[in-house]
Amino acid sequence: MDSNAVQTLKSPVPSPLASNKQEFLGQKYCSVVVTFDEALVVVNDLVLAKRGRYLSQPEILIMRGAWHNREFVEIAENSDYSVNYLQRGVATRLWDILTKTIGNGKQVSKKNVRNFLEQVAQEHYAQPAPAEEKNSSVKNVIHILGGKPPNISNFYGRTRELSYLKKLITKQRCVSLVGGAGIGKTALAAKLIQEISVESKPKFDSIIWKSVAHGPLLQDLVAELLELIRPLEPTLDSPKFTQAMISALIKQMQLRRCLLVLDESDSLFETNNLEQQLEYKLFFRRLIEEMDQTCLLLTNRVFPDDFEDLIIAGRPIQDLKIKGLDTDAAMQLLFDQGLNDPEKCNELIKTYYGNPLELKTVVTRIHHFFGGSTKKFFENKTTLFSSQFQAMLDKAFSYLLSENQRQIMIYVAQELALNSKPILFTSLLNGLNQKEEISLSTSDLITALEGLEKQSLIETIKDPASEEISFTLQPIVKKYIRKNTPGLVHTSNAAEALAIAS
Ligand SMILES: Nc1ncnc2c1ncn2[C@@H]1O[C@H](COP(=O)(O)OP(=O)(O)OP(=O)(O)O)[C@@H](O)[C@H]1O
Ligand SMILES: [Mg+2]
Numbered sequence: 140m141d142s143n144a145v146q147t148l149k150s151p152v153p154s155p156l157a158s159n160k161q162e163f164l165g166q167k168y169c170s171v172v173v174t175f176d177e178a179l180v181v182v183n184d185l186v187l188a189k190r191g192r193y194l195s196q197p198e199i200l201i202m203r204g205a206w207h208n209r210e211f212v213e214i215a216e217n218s219d220y221s222v223n224y225l226q227r228g229v230a231t232r233l234w235d236i237l238t239k240t241i242g243n244g245k246q247v248s249k250k251n252v253r254n255f256l257e258q259v260a261q262e263h264y265a266q267p268a269p270a271e272e273k274n275s276s277v278k279n280v281i282h283i284l285g286g287k288p289p290n291i292s293n294f295y296g297r298t299r300e301l302s303y304l305k306k307l308i309t310k311q312r313c314v315s316l317v318g319g320a321g322i323g324k325t326a327l328a329a330k331l332i333q334e335i336s337v338e339s340k341p342k343f344d345s346i347i348w349k350s351v352a353h354g355p356l357l358q359d360l361v362a363e364l365l366e367l368i369r370p371l372e373p374t375l376d377s378p379k380f381t382q383a384m385i386s387a388l389i390k391q392m393q394l395r396r397c398l399l400v401l402d403e404s405d406s407l408f409e410t411n412n413l414e415q416q417l418e419y420k421l422f423f424r425r426l427i428e429e430m431d432q433t434c435l436l437l438t439n440r441v442f443p444d445d446f447e448d449l450i451i452a453g454r455p456i457q458d459l460k461i462k463g464l465d466t467d468a469a470m471q472l473l474f475d476q477g478l479n480d481p482e483k484c485n486e487l488i489k490t491y492y493g494n495p496l497e498l499k500t501v502v503t504r505i506h507h508f509f510g511g512s513t514k515k516f517f518e519n520k521t522t523l524f525s526s527q528f529q530a531m532l533d534k535a536f537s538y539l540l541s542e543n544q545r546q547i548m549i550y551v552a553q554e555l556a557l558n559s560k561p562i563l564f565t566s567l568l569n570g571l572n573q574k575e576e577i578s579l580s581t582s583d584l585i586t587a588l589e590g591l592e593k594q595s596l597i598e599t600i601k602d603p604a605s606e607e608i609s610f611t612l613q614p615i616v617k618k619y620i621r622k623n624t625p626g627l628v629h630t631s632n633a634a635e636a637l638a639i640a641s
Contacts, residue, residue: 175206178260180369180394182241184344185259187282189240197229198236205249206256264394281336284367285347288329288400293475296468297327304331304459308398309342311455312427313435317442318461319595320531321496324438325402327461331436332400343398343434354406357418361385364399368392385422389429396432408443420445427454440531441594463493476502483513490522490614492598497615500525522618532619535594543587546577548596551612552620561600561609 179202183193194202197220204214211230215222220229230249237247241259245251304327307314316324332346347367351360361384368391392399401407407419426435427449442458450456464472469488470481472495478484491497501523509515536545550571554562562570568584571577579587588610591597598611612620 173257173260173264175203175256177264177394178206178256180391181260181263182237182256184282185240186236190236194233194236195229197225198233201225201230201233201249202252202256205252281341281344281346283332283336283346283348285349285363286402288332288348289325291326291329291333293472294326294330295471295475296464297323297330300327300459300461301331301334305335305342307457307459308335308434308436311434311457312430313423313437313446313454313456315437315439315442315446315456315458316461317439317458317593317595319440319494320527321494321525322461322463322595323495324461326495328400328402328436328438332398335398343396345395346398346400348400348402350402351407352403354409354415357381357415357422358384361388361422364388365391368395368397381418385425389425392426392430392433397430398434398436399426400436400438402438404437405439405441405443408439408445416445424449424454427456463488463491464495464498465493469493469495469498472498473502477506477511478502478513480513483517486517487513492613494528496525496527497523522614524615524619528615529619532596532616535596536623539594540596541587541590543577543579543583544591546574547571547584547587547591548612548616549620549624550574550577551597551610552617555612555617556621561598561611563607563609567610 179194179199187193197218200214200218200220201211204211211222211226215225218225234247234249234252237252237255238245241247241255243255247255304314304316308331316327318324329348332348335342336346345368347364349360349364355363358381361381365384365388368388408416423435423445426433439458446456446458463469466485466488470484473484473487476499478487487498487501491501504523505511505513505516509519536548540548547567551562551567554570564584568579568581571579571584588597592599596612596616598613600609600611601607602609
């Protein structure tokens with residue numbers, strides 16, 4: 140810690156910074172230690188808000204030198220820049236930016252910059268809990284760092300999910316939005332951050348949006364996050380080893396109230412790379428255990444098994460299952476896409492279970508092939524699915540599902556083709572066991588069904604009176620199985636039965 144940097148602030152408020160409480164003549168004093176790095180985090184956010192960019196490396200170098208009372212010659216000595224460039228090319232502009240950002244009507248210079256930095260950092264860190272925030276200079280400054288969330292200008296419904304989610308992200312350290320392809324997880328996360336970033340009393344002071352669909356190596360992801368959250372600094376200071384980098388990241392995050400969105404994070408938990416999966420498991424565990432003001436928001440098609448273990452161990456993690464849009468919202472979406480027959484739209488919403496991607500996909504095809512007429516489309520009625528949904532099912536049936544699960548899916552599709560009623564648990568167990576090639580115990584069936592529910596492949600319906608559960612499939616899943624039956628099933632009569640359905 141920088142011993143020159145100690146400032147004492149009388150404050151009854153516990154600070155997130157290292158603080159030293161002393162009992163003195165019956166009074167409690169809280170010494171807030173402000174280091175250059177901590178002050179830099181605050182001032183960098185303010186500069187970003189004012190100038191639309193972070194401070195540059197040479198600017199930070201000069202500020203750090205000025206903080207330690209160094210001459211320009213000394214500052215330049217240990218850097219890649221000349222004295223002339225730093226003093227004449229960078230410093231003049233820097234003092235001007237700082238005067239406008241933190242000067243409070245006074246001129247900021249090399250001599251007094253440290254006082255301004257300390258003052259602004261103390262104001263920031265000594266402020267009360269968010270609910271009581273009043274006079275902070277960084278109040279309501281909330282930036283979305285990292286990637287750009289998708290455009291959500293045409294967003295419908297989800298009011299209940301949004302209000303529940305807003306509570307969850309303040310209570311939990313990790314929240315996972317879970318649901319099948321195209322159900323609207325990413326759009327919901329984007330809508331959430333759009334809304335919380337304009338709240339009058341924001342719960343977070345920074346938001347990071349990162350898509351991790353490409354399954355980055357942990358070290359690369361941590362390096363990227365560090366770069367985003369930490370002001371640009373000479374790379375000399377950056378730790379080289381992953382665990383040290385994670386520690387540095389956590390340290391930075393502890394200084395902030397940060398919402399870290401990792402969109403499409405299934406790839407991080409996939410078991411085809413065990414070493415990477417274990418690294419990520421430990422990384423998430425550290426984040427969840429060591430950050431007390433930050434929340435991790437993930438979008439997943441399948442809730443990670445690794446998190447189930449952490450939940451059992453009492454860690455603050457929660458999943459939120461995302462279902463299709465409600466009828467009103469889905470109807471609005473279809474009308475905005477140019478359809479206008481409420482009855483036919485209702486039928487589409489039921490067929491696609493309110494999945495916004497599937498609805499959009501079918502509307503595009505109705506426009507392209509049937510001139511936008513739902514009437515003509517229904518004369519040639521068929522069930523279509525998007526390429527994303529097809530890819531999700533291909534992946535599930537090619538390697539994610541166990542043999543038992545595949546057999547269950549095929550059996551349910553067969554039964555629904557013959558009799559469209561959902562199937563009760565006991566009928567499912569008996570029916571499956573009557574098949575020659577299948578022998579399933581009750582526990583085998585429960586385990587298999589739990590896995591299918593987790594992957595949003597099977598739908599459960601609870602009878603309100605008896606509370607008994609029965610199972611069914613979304614029409615698009617049923618259609619997929621029917622289309623691919625020869626490759627999925629070992630008996631020939633199943634294919635025949637399924638051919639009836641479409
Ligand atoms: N509430 C909504 N209102 C309008 N459109 C929506 C809504 N939710 C999602 N969409 C649209 O549906 C499509 C799919 O949404 P999104 O990408 O969020 O799905 P996802 O669940 O993240 O899918 P994936 O599992 O493939 O990542 C997008 O075009 C999105 O704009
Ligand atoms: Mg998504």
